[in-house]
Amino acid sequence: MKMDTFEELNRKGFVEEKIDPTLDLFVEIEKLKKEKNAIVLAHYYQEPDIQDIADYIGDSLGLSQEAARTDAEVIVFAGVHFMAETAKILSPEKKVLLPDLKAGCSLADSCPPHLFKKFKEKYPDHVVITYVNCTAELKALSDIVCTSTNAVQIVESLPKDTKIIFGPDKNLGAWVAKKTGRDLVLWNGACMVHEIFSREKITKLKARHPNAKFIAHPECEEAVLEMADYIGSTTGLLKYSTNSDAQEFIVATESGIIHQMEKANPTKTFIPAPPNNNCACNDCPYMKRNTLEKLYLCLKNGSPEVTVPADIIVQARKPIERMLEISAALGL
Ligand code: 13P
Numbered sequence: 001m002k003m004d005t006f007e008e009l010n011r012k013g014f015v016e017e018k019i020d021p022t023l024d025l026f027v028e029i030e031k032l033k034k035e036k037n038a039i040v041l042a043h044y045y046q047e048p049d050i051q052d053i054a055d056y057i058g059d060s061l062g063l064s065q066e067a068a069r070t071d072a073e074v075i076v077f078a079g080v081h082f083m084a085e086t087a088k089i090l091s092p093e094k095k096v097l098l099p100d101l102k103a104g105c106s107l108a109d110s111c112p113p114h115l116f117k118k119f120k121e122k123y124p125d126h127v128v129i130t131y132v133n134c135t136a137e138l139k140a141l142s143d144i145v146c147t148s149t150n151a152v153q154i155v156e157s158l159p160k161d162t163k164i165i166f167g168p169d170k171n172l173g174a175w176v177a178k179k180t181g182r183d184l185v186l187w188n189g190a191c192m193v194h195e196i197f198s199r200e201k202i203t204k205l206k207a208r209h210p211n212a213k214f215i216a217h218p219e220c221e222e223a224v225l226e227m228a229d230y231i232g233s234t235t236g237l238l239k240y241s242t243n244s245d246a247q248e249f250i251v252a253t254e255s256g257i258i259h260q261m262e263k264a265n266p267t268k269t270f271i272p273a274p275p276n277n278n279c280a281c282n283d284c285p286y287m288k289r290n291t292l293e294k295l296y297l298c299l300k301n302g303s304p305e306v307t308v309p310a311d312i313i314v315q316a317r318k319p320i321e322r323m324l325e326i327s328a329a330l331g332l
Pocket residue numbers: 058059060061133147148149191217219232233234235
């Protein structure tokens with residue numbers, strides 16, 4: 001077996017570099033952004049320091065729209081691998097950096113492209129809609145991509161009699177099927193963070209906070225979604241909690257979003273929904289692999305870089321662009 005060279009390991013971000021502890025990383029990152037004509041895009045699930053240094057914070061749809069529109073030469077993607085891949089597919093001429101290449105996604109992992117290809121072959125007359133939380137190879141096997149913000153509208157944009165495969169998230173798929181009244185063929189994938197919430201503990205928490213609104217991401221299981229006052233993407237949850245007159249919210253999604261909820265609503269209280277054991281399982285272990293230190297180093301060194309094979313870029317770009325066109329037409 002061929003061993004990686006030192007340069008190769010460094011490019012992948014496996015070489016640990018010490019940082020001078022006296023450095024103010026917020027100042028250094030700002031300097032590097034200017035020097036390198038770089039932009040930092042961060043998902044709401046990133047740690048608060050990263051959200052505060054970001055040029056743009058958003059949900060999966062907003063982040064891909066921003067990646068398509070930026071004229072920066074370098075995109076530092078503070079999120080997970082599939083998000084950085086999507087940015088690379090939309091802007092292949094740009095350098096896309098991910099602070100930690102091991103920032104993967106349990107949902108993307110739950111749908112290996114070679115198995116999905118076989119699954120798809122069983123339904124040759126079906127249109128394939130894939131949730132953006134999947135690999136670039138899977139997107140290349142799809143007709144349209146969607147996010148949790150636009151999944152319902154993307155399904156509804158197709159004629160009523162269209163046969164549809166929806167993957168990889170079975171919970172989002174079941175919710176979309178219910179909302180649209182369509183019969184979707186679902187892939188059996190799920191996110192480990194959103195499947196951990198306990199209906200029983202949420203019931204007890206609601207009883208202790210009778211005026212709190214319970215809000216949930218559609219990646220949660222049906223039994224949890226049934227209890228929700230509002231279901232939506234991370235941006236949807238943030239908007240709902242800001243526009244609502246309620247003063248307390250129980251939030252069933254990754255806890256990182258609470259940083260923006262508290263910033264936008266300093267007088268309101270946000271309670272993370274409890275998982276079914278005592279772990280901190282509503283912290284996504286992949287999202288939280290990125291740290292301010294790793295972000296500084298990747299900007300300074302220009303690595304680790306996310307690359308996508310040229311043929312996959314060509315095939316995966318079409319379904320993503322289709323999603324962006326439908327979303328733009330609907331003002332999403
Ligand atoms: P959105 O931010 O698009 O709601 O997605 C949530 C998520 O699970 C991202 O990994």
